[in-house]
Amino acid sequence: MKIDGIDKIIIKRLVKDARTPILSIAREVGISGAAIHQRLKKLEKSKLIDGYKMVINPRSLGYTTTAFVGIFLDSSSLYSSAIKRLKDIPEIVESHYTTGNYAVFIKILCKNNEDLMHLLNKDIQNIKGVSRTETFISLDQQISRQISI
Amino acid sequence: MKIDGIDKIIIKRLVKDARTPILSIAREVGISGAAIHQRLKKLEKSKLIDGYKMVINPRSLGYTTTAFVGIFLDSSSLYSSAIKRLKDIPEIVESHYTTGNYAVFIKILCKNNEDLMHLLNKDIQNIKGVSRTETFISLDQQISRQISI
DNA sequence: AGTGAAATTCGTTTACA
DNA sequence: TGTAAACGAATTTCACT
Numbered sequence: 001m002k003i004d005g006i007d008k009i010i011i012k013r014l015v016k017d018a019r020t021p022i023l024s025i026a027r028e029v030g031i032s033g034a035a036i037h038q039r040l041k042k043l044e045k046s047k048l049i050d051g052y053k054m055v056i057n058p059r060s061l062g063y064t065t066t067a068f069v070g071i072f073l074d075s076s077s078l079y080s081s082a083i084k085r086l087k088d089i090p091e092i093v094e095s096h097y098t099t100g101n102y103a104v105f106i107k108i109l110c111k112n113n114e115d116l117m118h119l120l121n122k123d124i125q126n127i128k129g130v131s132r133t134e135t136f137i138s139l140d141q142q143i144s145r146q147i148s149i
Numbered sequence: 150m151k152i153d154g155i156d157k158i159i160i161k162r163l164v165k166d167a168r169t170p171i172l173s174i175a176r177e178v179g180i181s182g183a184a185i186h187q188r189l190k191k192l193e194k195s196k197l198i199d200g201y202k203m204v205i206n207p208r209s210l211g212y213t214t215t216a217f218v219g220i221f222l223d224s225s226s227l228y229s230s231a232i233k234r235l236k237d238i239p240e241i242v243e244s245h246y247t248t249g250n251y252a253v254f255i256k257i258l259c260k261n262n263e264d265l266m267h268l269l270n271k272d273i274q275n276i277k278g279v280s281r282t283e284t285f286i287s288l289d290q291q292i293s294r295q296i297s298i
Numbered sequence: 299a300g301t302g303a304a305a306t307t308c309g310t311t312t313a314c315a
Numbered sequence: 316t317g318t319a320a321a322c323g324a325a326t327t328t329c330a331c332t
Contacts, residue, residue: 001175014202015202015205017201019204019306037311038316052201053163055200059196066245092171093292097291137247138254142245147258180300182326187299187300250320281303
């Protein structure tokens with residue numbers, strides 16, 4: 001799969017705004033809408049494009065706190081059952097099985113510190129196999145982007 | 150800002166596929182396209198909607214490794230200059246200033262372990278003020294989602 | 299908040315360079 | 316890969332409820 005300059009323009013425009021009309025991109029690059037359409041279908045088929053998503057602003061819903069939580073498990077065999085429970089906690093937006101100190105590493109959004117404490121002490125600590133957690137609260141996010149193309 | 154059931158359907162559909170035609174949503178909920186259009190503009194103005202993004206699949210570009218890196222800084226006064234340097238490393242997709250052990254916490258995508266080592270030992274360790282790093286490599290990601298509405 | 303209609307703009311297909 | 320033409324579909328605006 002080779003990507004040329006036109007493909008890059010298509011991708012850059014749609015990464016910025018996925019609802020940009022194809023014809024508007026066509027006018028920018030100076031080829032027909034049908035050609036852009038064709039290229040886009042090819043990019044989608046190649047799996048380079050994973051989809052198009054509306055982005056929700058968590059802040060507007062009161063979710064002002066981002067935190068990362070490292071979770072220690074008593075045994076790695078408890079991983080899949082723990083994941084099942086973690087999936088039921090909607091504030092958890094990412095979950096990884098990681099090398100290093102922790103077994104499970106999650107990213108979590110909370111409305112405030114009280115909610116975070118509740119999530120840690122009740123929802124997460126009560127999961128079978130969870131022995132201990134370590135929390136890193138994000139005070140400032142300076143980078144948020146996708147891999148560059 | 151109050152969100153009713155119709156708004157939720159609009160959001161759910163567009164979170165799943167941002168290029169879903171408004172008229173297709175209109176047909177699903179049984180009101181006119183103009184009404185959906187109106188609601189959508191209102192949601193966008195309310196800042197609940199942060200935008201629409203094409204999602205790139207990093208794997209298709211060879212980025213098969215996700216890692217989290219905690220960075221220790223000699224002094225917190227070096228934060229802003231360090232961030233400037235981190236922004237120049239395209240593999241870094243998130244950067245946070247965090248409470249806890251680390252000063253800076255990043256999420257990074259790499260093609261392989263060699264690239265990761267190079268990024269850690271050359272690009273990151275050479276940044277002024279960086280004393281030490283701790284790396285957690287993601288072996289398995291089970292949750293990847295947005296905050297629920 | 300919603301409607302229906304009108305005007306404009308898009309997406310998609312097709313036949314052809 | 317690309318184009319131009321054609322057509323159905325979608326977006327957007329507006330006067331009215």
